[in-house]
Amino acid sequence: xxxxxxxxxxxxxxxxxxxxxxQWIVPLGIIAVWQVASVTGFVPTRVLPAPSxxxxxGWKLLLSGELIRNIWVSFWRAxxxxxxxxxxxxxxxxxxxxxxxxxxLTDTTxxxxxxxxxxxxxxxxxxxxxxxxxxxxxxxxxxxxxxxxLNTLHGIRTVDPQLIEMGRIYGxxxxxxxxxxxxxxxxxxxxxxxxxALGIMWLTLxxxxxxxxxxxxxxxxxxxxxxMLIDVVVLSILIYALLGKLADSASRVLERLTLSWHPAFQKx
Amino acid sequence: xQTALRTSLPETELASHANFAPQARVAREERxxxxxxxxxxxxxxxxxxxxxxxxxxxxxxxxxxxxVAIVGKSGCGKSTLLRLIAGLEKIDAGSISFGDAAVQPEDxxxxxxxxxxLPWARVLSNVExxxxxxxxxxxxxxxxxxxLTEVGLTDKRDQWPSVLSGGQKQRVALARALVSHPRVLAxxxxxxxxxxxxxxxxxxxxxxxWRDQGFTAILVTHDVAEAVALADRVLVIDEGRIxxxxxxxxxxxxxxxxxxxxxxxxxxxxxxxxxEDRT
Numbered sequence: 057x058x059x060x061x062x063x064x065x066x067x068x069x070x071x072x073x074x075x076x077x078x079q080w081i082v083p084l085g086i087i088a089v090w091q092v093a094s095v096t097g098f099v100p101t102r103v104l105p106a107p108s109x110x111x112x113x114g115w116k117l118l119l120s121g122e123l124i125r126n127i128w129v130s131f132w133r134a135x136x137x138x139x140x141x142x143x144x145x146x147x148x149x150x151x152x153x154x155x156x157x158x159x160x161l162t163d164t165t166x167x168x169x170x171x172x173x174x175x176x177x178x179x180x181x182x183x184x185x186x187x188x189x190x191x192x193x194x195x196x197x198x199x200x201x202x203x204x205x206l207n208t209l210h211g212i213r214t215v216d217p218q219l220i221e222m223g224r225i226y227g228x229x230x231x232x233x234x235x236x237x238x239x240x241x242x243x244x245x246x247x248x249x250x251x252x253a254l255g256i257m258w259l260t261l262x263x264x265x266x267x268x269x270x271x272x273x274x275x276x277x278x279x280x281x282x283x284m285l286i287d288v289v290v291l292s293i294l295i296y297a298l299l300g301k302l303a304d305s306a307s308r309v310l311e312r313l314t315l316s317w318h319p320a321f322q323k324x
Numbered sequence: 325x326q327t328a329l330r331t332s333l334p335e336t337e338l339a340s341h342a343n344f345a346p347q348a349r350v351a352r353e354e355r356x357x358x359x360x361x362x363x364x365x366x367x368x369x370x371x372x373x374x375x376x377x378x379x380x381x382x383x384x385x386x387x388x389x390x391x392v393a394i395v396g397k398s399g400c401g402k403s404t405l406l407r408l409i410a411g412l413e414k415i416d417a418g419s420i421s422f423g424d425a426a427v428q429p430e431d432x433x434x435x436x437x438x439x440x441x442l443p444w445a446r447v448l449s450n451v452e453x454x455x456x457x458x459x460x461x462x463x464x465x466x467x468x469x470x471x472l473t474e475v476g477l478t479d480k481r482d483q484w485p486s487v488l489s490g491g492q493k494q495r496v497a498l499a500r501a502l503v504s505h506p507r508v509l510a511x512x513x514x515x516x517x518x519x520x521x522x523x524x525x526x527x528x529x530x531x532x533x534w535r536d537q538g539f540t541a542i543l544v545t546h547d548v549a550e551a552v553a554l555a556d557r558v559l560v561i562d563e564g565r566i567x568x569x570x571x572x573x574x575x576x577x578x579x580x581x582x583x584x585x586x587x588x589x590x591x592x593x594x595x596x597x598x599x600e601d602r603t
Contacts, residue, residue, distance in 0.1 A: 222440040225412065226500075227429050227456040236453070240444040317444040319486045 105287040110294065113287035122276070127295065130261060130273040133189070134299075137196025138257050142250070145201040149208025149249075153242070154234075166205065174198045175263055187268040192261065199260040200253040207249025211242030244318060247311045254303040258296060359389035361540030362422040362431065362507040364409065369418035371404055378404045380564035381418070386557075388423070391534055391541040393551035396561035397596060403512055405561065406544045410434040410510045422508065430456040433506035437513040439493035441485040447496050448472065448481040454500035471503040472496075474533060491522035495529065502533060509534075511543040515550065524580070527554055531576070548596070552588045553578055560592060562599040568592070 087107050093099045094106030101109065117123035148166065152159040174195060185191035215238050223237045265274025273292050280288035315321045369382040378401040386392050396402045407413045409420060410432060422431075433454070441450045451468040452459055458467075472478055475495040485493055494514060501509060511530070515523045531554055534541050545551050551558045552572055560568035570592060574584050 218436070218438060218440050219442065221412070222436075223453075225410070225434060226453050228453075236445070237442065240442070243444075315444075317484045317486065 102286070105290060109287045110290050113285070114291050117276075117288070117291070126271060126273050126276045127299075129271045130265065131299070133192045133265075133272065134196060134257050134261050134303075137193045137261070138200050138253065140193065141197030141200035142204050142253060144197070145204035145249075145253075146208050146246070148201075149205045149212065149246075153209045153212025154238075166202075170202050170206075175260065178264065178267060182268050187270060191268060192264045192272075195264045196257055196260050199256040203252035203256060204246070204249040207245045207252070208242060211245025211249075212238060214245065215241035244315060247307065247315070251304060251307050254307060255300070258300050258303070262296060359538040360505065360507055361389040361538055362425060362427065363388040364508065364540060364542075365419075365421050365423075366409075367419050369405070369408065369420065370416045371401075371408060371413065372416055378564055379408070382564075382566060384559070384566060386540060386542070389538050389540055391531075391543070391554060391556045393543045393545060393555035393558045394561060395545060395548055395551050395558060395592065395596065396567075397599065398546070400561045401564045402544045402561045406434070406510050406512050406542060409508070409542060427507075430458075430504040431507045432510070433501040433504065433508075434510045434512065435494075435497055435501045435514045437516045439485070439490075439497040441493055441496055441500075443485055445485075446481070447477065447483050447485065447488070450485065450496055451499045451503055454503040456504055458504070468499075468503055471499045474502065474536075475499045475529060489522075491518055491526060494518065494526060498529070498533070502537065505537065506539055508540045508542070511541070511545075513545055514543075516546070523550075530554060535576075548589050548592050549580075549585075552585050552592065553580055558592055560595050560599075562596075567599065568595050 090099075090104070091107045094101060094104065094109075105113075114123065148162065152163055177198070178195070181191045181194055185194065219237050219241065220233065223233045228236060261272075262274050265272040266278050269275040273295060277289050277292035280286075280292070312321050364384070364386040366382050366384040369379055369384075370377070371379040382405060394402045394405065404413065408415055412434070441447075442453065445453070448465070448468050451472055452464050454471075455461070455464055455467065458464060469478070469481065472481055475498055477492060477495055477499065480488060480492065480496075485496065488496065498514075514530075515526050518526060527550060530541075530543075541555075543551070543554060548558075552574075555572055558568075558570045558572060559566050560570070570588070572585075572588060574582075574588075578585060
């Protein structure tokens with residue numbers, strides 16, 4: 057017993073920390089190689105500026121306040137669009153998962169709309185909304201809608217029917233059945249939808265801001281291209297990567313908090 | 325007639341035990357300490373799925389507190405009979421009644437082959453589910469904990485079901501079925517998925533809680549040895565009818581593998597096999 061304890065304790069104690077560092081080895085390695093390649097002139101700075109130059113450009117923009125303002129604008133658009141599209145998708149997923157009538161009424165239509173690439177609507181959206189905020193929000197919401205709708209629906213439909221029968225036998229009301237059996241059962245699938253949606257959220261926002269915007273990260277990158285500021289272009293791309301990673305980590309934390317019962321999330 | 329004779333005999337024995345050993349656990353009485361179960365009367369029960377007539381007229385009376393095992397080959401309708409008794413399916417024709425008492429939903433509970441625990445609820449909350457309408461009452465925790473103690477899982481109260489073994493999960497399911505003090509408990513092959521040793525200890529547990537609580541027990545099983553080890557009475561179902569109704573008069577606690585039980589098991593098996601040969 058004491059032997060097993062002494063072996064397993066440091067392992068379970070150290071592992072998460074090492075894991076946390078391991079995932080950053082590759083990105084940091086790439087930056088290091090990139091810096092060396094730029095400094096030695098192997099990669100011309102007109103093609104790709106050195107990481108240090110990118111960092112310098114970032115510092116300047118940070119001081120001028122432009123960087124924070126653009127990040128804030130993009131972040132705000134992303135989250136509002138995500139909230140709108142996500143809640144509508146969740147609502148439709150619930151309705152169609154729980155009610156046959158609702159599913160018959162709307163599912164075919166939604167599946168048809170789903171097969172139109174939402175970015176193909178950009179010309180139409182510009183005609184409707186101009187380059188207003190609502191254009192970006194509309195596109196993000198539309199992009200986010202489908203993964204959340206589909207995965208919520210799938211999650212609800214695949215809840216173990218034996219558990220639902222058990223709930224009924226033990227006298228659960230419809231509301232209780234939803235709260236105690238159906239929703240928790242659908243949650244893992246809903247999280248898959250959320251993580252898909254976060255990816256689509258950034259993609260849509262970048263495209264929309266690049267084409268039709270007067271502020272935001274995508275706009276900042278396009279402006280920089282006009283003035284041949286390649287370091288700012290690269291900076292915007294890196295910030296997108298970081299924001300995407302941040303959103304993914306946030307959803308993972310949320311997943312770990314709400315799915316602690318799931319064998320895949322239990323601490324060993 | 326036959327049943328009346330049987331139940332009268334052990335009750336006198338019970339009375340004599342009660343004088344000497346008031347502690348239920350210590351006494352080796354055969355029958356439940358007090359009978360809380362409901363009697364069950366089934367008349368002309370029929371059930372079809374499409375063109376397939378699964379039950380073709382079942383007539384059956386089960387006295388309160390009796391432990392009945394139902395055996396039969398797969399597809400004979402034994403599980404359907406149990407689902408009808410538990411109210412999980414609609415009756416096509418005939419009737420099922422539980423004496424004169426007004427039956428509450430909490431009075432009849434079912435235990436399945438799968439534990440059917442909520443994976444996202446801790447063991448104790450899973451047991452609380454069994455309280456039915458009393459789930460949100462103040463003493464829900466206490467009642468669930470008490471029942472968890474009865475099945476010997478107090479130390480697992482805050483665990484997730486996924487970390488439990490198959491036998492432990494089934495014991496939680498048993499606690500959930502017991503927590504509302506049901507008066508009829510229906511078991512649909514509850515031990516079918518367990519290994520041999522776990523199964524024997526679960527059989528002992530089932531017998532003990534039945535004796536302590538005195539509910540009417542209906543056990544559907546494919547294991548004839550299990551049926552004769554646990555039940556007062558074994559029903560053989562064949563082609564949707566009760567083909568044989570066998571009393572098991574062996575005294576409790578029963579010794580597994582004794583010659584008496586083995587002989588009984590053999591005769592029931594030969595009934596089953598002859599039914600098999602005819603098809």
